[in-house]
Amino acid sequence: MRTLRFLFGRRLERAGFTLALGLTWPSAQVALHYQIDFGPPHSHLFEVTLTVEKLRGAFVDFALPAWRPGRYVIQNFAANVLHFSAFDETSSPLPVEKIDKQTWRVTRNKAKTLRVQYQYYANVLDAGSSFLSEEEAFFNGSNLLVYVVGRRTEPVTLRIQYPEGWRVATGLARTADPRLFTAPDYDVLVDCPTMVSPTLTTFSFTYRNVPYFVHIQGEGQYHRDRLVADIEKIVRYEVDLMGGTPFRDYHFLFHFVPHPFSHGVEHLNSCSIMRGPADKFDEDEFYRSFLSVVAHEFFHAWNVKTIRPAAFLPYDYRHEVYTRLLWVSEGLSTYYGALAMKRTGFTDRRRFFDWISGMIDGLQMNPGRKVTSLEMASWDAWLTGYGSGPPNATVSFYSKGALVGLLLDLEIRQRTGNDRSLDDVMRSLYTEYGLKRKGLTAVEFQRAVERIVGRSFEEFFRNYVRGTEDLDYDAHLLHAGLRLRREVDDNKPAAFLGIGYSGNEQETTITNVLTDSPAYRAGLDKGDILLAIDRERAHQGNILELLKKKSPGDTVVVTVFRRNQLRDFQVVLGSGGNLKYAIKQIDQPTPLQKKIFESWTGDSWEGTSKKEQTAGDEK
Ligand SMILES: [Zn+2]
Numbered sequence: 001m002r003t004l005r006f007l008f009g010r011r012l013e014r015a016g017f018t019l020a021l022g023l024t025w026p027s028a029q030v031a032l033h034y035q036i037d038f039g040p041p042h043s044h045l046f047e048v049t050l051t052v053e054k055l056r057g058a059f060v061d062f063a064l065p066a067w068r069p070g071r072y073v074i075q076n077f078a079a080n081v082l083h084f085s086a087f088d089e090t091s092s093p094l095p096v097e098k099i100d101k102q103t104w105r106v107t108r109n110k111a112k113t114l115r116v117q118y119q120y121y122a123n124v125l126d127a128g129s130s131f132l133s134e135e136e137a138f139f140n141g142s143n144l145l146v147y148v149v150g151r152r153t154e155p156v157t158l159r160i161q162y163p164e165g166w167r168v169a170t171g172l173a174r175t176a177d178p179r180l181f182t183a184p185d186y187d188v189l190v191d192c193p194t195m196v197s198p199t200l201t202t203f204s205f206t207y208r209n210v211p212y213f214v215h216i217q218g219e220g221q222y223h224r225d226r227l228v229a230d231i232e233k234i235v236r237y238e239v240d241l242m243g244g245t246p247f248r249d250y251h252f253l254f255h256f257v258p259h260p261f262s263h264g265v266e267h268l269n270s271c272s273i274m275r276g277p278a279d280k281f282d283e284d285e286f287y288r289s290f291l292s293v294v295a296h297e298f299f300h301a302w303n304v305k306t307i308r309p310a311a312f313l314p315y316d317y318r319h320e321v322y323t324r325l326l327w328v329s330e331g332l333s334t335y336y337g338a339l340a341m342k343r344t345g346f347t348d349r350r351r352f353f354d355w356i357s358g359m360i361d362g363l364q365m366n367p368g369r370k371v372t373s374l375e376m377a378s379w380d381a382w383l384t385g386y387g388s389g390p391p392n393a394t395v396s397f398y399s400k401g402a403l404v405g406l407l408l409d410l411e412i413r414q415r416t417g418n419d420r421s422l423d424d425v426m427r428s429l430y431t432e433y434g435l436k437r438k439g440l441t442a443v444e445f446q447r448a449v450e451r452i453v454g455r456s457f458e459e460f461f462r463n464y465v466r467g468t469e470d471l472d473y474d475a476h477l478l479h480a481g482l483r484l485r486r487e488v489d490d491n492k493p494a495a496f497l498g499i500g501y502s503g504n505e506q507e508t509t510i511t512n513v514l515t516d517s518p519a520y521r522a523g524l525d526k527g528d529i530l531l532a533i534d535r536e537r538a539h540q541g542n543i544l545e546l547l548k549k550k551s552p553g554d555t556v557v558v559t560v561f562r563r564n565q566l567r568d569f570q571v572v573l574g575s576g577g578n579l580k581y582a583i584k585q586i587d588q589p590t591p592l593q594k595k596i597f598e599s600w601t602g603d604s605w606e607g608t609s610k611k612e613q614t615a616g617d618e619k
Contacts (some may be wrong), residue, residue, distance in 0.1 A: 331401010
């Protein structure tokens with residue numbers, strides 16, 4: 001099978017590289033050489049040097065991305081650049097002019113080779129950031145490596161000047177020199193996050209002749225053999241599902257941190273995942289949630305890194321890049337991450353159903369589902385995708401995208417007598433778009449579904465993807481012999497107020513008031529500091545207990561501080577605060593319902609899955 005790395009390999013050879021024993025050797029023909037030096041750890045400054053040969057024109061522009069693939073919001077990494085300067089081959093300074101927020105123009109003055117140097121302040125540690133400390137150096141190239149405008153497709157080398165005894169984890173191609181790496185172009189260079197530290201631990205396994213590396217930075221209560229074996233199970237499942245890999249090697253870059261944290265970012269042949277607190281890895285639920293992040297990020301190697309929205313081919317790092325397909329890229333990766341967990345036996349039936357019904361609860365509670373379609377939530381990710389924007393006004397392209405993926409999967413199975421599924425759609429997108437490096441559009445995604453099924457899905461996409469119709473869970477779940485019920489959650493009060501809040505026992509702030517809820521009708525507002533309910537002191541820890549003393553229809557006085565003024569609001573409590581969705585199997589499934597259920601979940605209708613029985617180490 002043609003893989004991306006194979007394509008890269010051919011380009012490398014053309015560029016004068018020789019591929020031998022998996023090592024690539026820089027050649028004299030490469031004209032772009034990056035180097036990263038580490039400043040004093042407490043300065044958090046990387047020193048970046050880029051040497052450019054084969055100069056053309058009177059000036060050269062150098063630009064830093066305004067965003068990074070994986071997070072569709074402007075981050076303006078150029079804000080962290082200090083002391084940008086340029087020199088010719090005799091180290092004489094060259095004039096530098098900044099021409100916009102992220103672009104530096106260097107006047108060439110007939111130099112044959114020029115060198116730019118700058119410092120990058122790297123003091124944020126999450127999966128997509130860059131960080132320099134005494135313990136480690138971690139960087140995402142999209143944060144700190146400038147590109148030469150007009151020369152992004154040329155091969156490059158990267159030298160990392162790390163201290164003696166430190167080790168490197170990266171998806172970049174290695175050379176015989178342990179500090180020197182190569183990439184066929186800028187896009188690959190910056191799609192390979194890199195961890196460097198003296199304490200890196202690396203494990204590996206091979207599947208279908210592809211080596212996988214599990215790199216861990218940080219201590220943790222993880223069981224080493226189990227962790228690697230479980231990741232291998234997920235890898236095997238997803239590789240088999242998609243029928244091959246778009247990479248020649250793959251690297252899991254894990255940061256296990258002491259504080260509560262969960263963040264993952266996908267890349268071409270790697271992913272970066274930060275998870276904590278690291279002393280919880282021996283707890284089943286925590287460990288399971290960690291594996292589900294692994295399953296999600298790994299699926300991205302196909303879905304978004306290879307099956308790529310047309311707008312991302314190539315990436316334009318200078319500004320927002322609009323696509324209607326983030327619900328496919330993120331929502332379907334979320335759905336397939338959960339399916340992988342189910343089908344490999346890490347998640348049991350109850351947890352899988354609870355995961356679905358929990359997302360249904362969230363979406364049905366969110367007034368934004370009537371305001372913004374899934375496609376527009378994708379399009380406006382740059383504006384509102386990460387919690388900014390007005391309250392109750394949008395949906396998550398992750399969770400609604402996953403639910404629409406679920407409904408789509410069940411609908412495809414129903415209409416084809418379970419001969420086809422969303423799996424077939426993903427595989428066809430991989431071969432027809434991904435491997436051919438052809439970008440995908442929203443129309444083409446719908447056409448791909450319709451091609452697999454042989455019938456129109458116009459109504460489905462009009463209502464659920466482009467429109468704001470409520471999802472018909474009942475009709476679609478029934479295809480698999482399931483129905484949605486509303487159950488009473490004894491932990492919650494029946495009386496419904498309709499606020500979100502956060503804080504502690506000292507001070508609790510209302511963070512959201514649901515549109516048209518009892519709290520909204522009474523005039524409560526986001527930002528109000530909650531003091532009392534019916535004169536009893538209320539805070540984060542006791543709101544539910546106070547409401548449990550009330551009944552639906554009761555009028556209560558909610559007392560708050562609003563801009564330092566003490567205010568009372570009369571709230572007529574609603575009902576249903578204790579209702580939650582639950583998914584149940586029906587009593588008398590048809591043969592088709594049973595068949596769909598079994599091939600979709602990997603379970604037998606009656607009992608536990610074969611997979612669960614073999615996964616005896618999973619509690
Ligand atoms: Zn994702």
